[in-house]
Amino acid sequence: MESWLRDSGVVGLDDLKLADFPATGRGLGSLRHFKEGERILTVPSGILWTVEHAYADSIIGPVLQSMQRALSVDDTLAIYILFVRSRESGYNGLRRHVEALPTSYSSSIFFTDDELEACAGSSLYTITKQLKQQIQDDYRTLVEGLFAEHLDIFPLGKFTIEDYKWALCTVWSRAMDFAQPDGKSIRLLAPFADMLNHSPDVKQCHAYDASSGDLYILAGKDYEPGDQVFINYGSIPNNRLLRLYGFVVPNNPNDNYDLVLMTQPGAPFFEQKRKLWVSAGLDSVSTISLSLNDPLPKSVLRYLRVQRADESDLAIITLQQIDATDKIISISNEVEVLQALIESFRELLHNFGTQIEKLDEQLAEGIYPPGTNAWSAAHVSLGEQRVLRLARQRAEDLLAALEGRNRVDSGFSAPVRCANCAKVAVELMLCGRCKAVRYCGRTCQVAHYKEHKALCQATAPKSGSVKK
């Protein structure tokens, strides 16, 4: 491969060496001092794997271009790689690169059920199961819609589902993405530069020159001869690292939990609510990342305030022109939102096969030997549970603060009655709009709305939004 890289105009080969490193496996080592920011490597446009190059290929290009529905970027790159690998002649340089690729990967899609069980309950667990099915479906579509039509180009023996999975993992674990000046993004694989391993401790140091189409690697920190040279793949949580790259970073500060919020189209006031979600940059199905830094992002509350809004809440939004997505609509709505969230977080945490304390114990006892698939899965589970516990705590704190304020608002000295059923209780909810009457619960508030409406409109503050 080296002579092909040299002949193709790769710059920097004399200062870097392929080597095995204990912590990461194969990578690139430096053969001299590098100062941070110094250019280390240039891989010219001509030898990059890109969709554009696949389309420009004289054999596979016309076939790809004649497809009624264009393949995804990942599928195009994966099939391009498999195509080059399958050729008996030609493509000499690119075939050398393919020969240097790993023969197997440790993405979670290759985990056995037992290995995956170590992260049961995590979003990775669910996504991996879905992904396995998705890959099978996509493969079947490829066979029927592409391979079977062009068996001379895609001999099925070299395009099996195992080959397809291998090629997809090659793309997931080695592709680099760049935004271009025209706003479009480009996904590419750069021979030799794709031997660089990840370190969160180096600065972002891979770049794409849109005018030349070349890929550059700069030193992400100072290096001494013999050091492993890294790039930074980005702030990636363990669940994603394991799914795409097949490794994890213990105690990863980027760990997250992808919370999926959804509402069925048949739900009451669905269209009205959908407009409110869209105006807040959300939709009826929204996936929101909860992270260690921000375990309960505002967008979660925005979504749920609208989802839980009843007729009177929606009337409040319209009448008072509340930015429903950013502010408390009514105390009752907010209480319901927070209670529902706490309940959901409890349930999500309960669904984890092994709780944090037990996982910590198992890891300390070496039940999951370091570096094994189950060990990686256990770290994903730990990360997701930590985020969810923080999120639950945040929601509980918000609810406690709200209830505390409500108690102060209602006055401890004189317990008041529910405006509907006249029940006496300390913890009555205040009508979020007029703040003139209190209810023992949501049912009473709704039941009383008709009677209360006129008074509510007359006594509600005329300007501003519902007090936080």
Ligand SMILES: C[S@@+](CC[C@H](N)C(=O)[O-])C[C@H]1O[C@@H](n2cnc3c(N)ncnc32)[C@H](O)[C@@H]1O
């Ligand atoms: C772009 S390739 C890097 C070169 C790769 N090590 C090789 O031998 O071909 C990305 C893959 O390298 C491995 N890798 C990268 N950074 C790593 C790290 N910090 N720890 C463990 N494995 C890492 C993972 O297997 C990942 O999927």
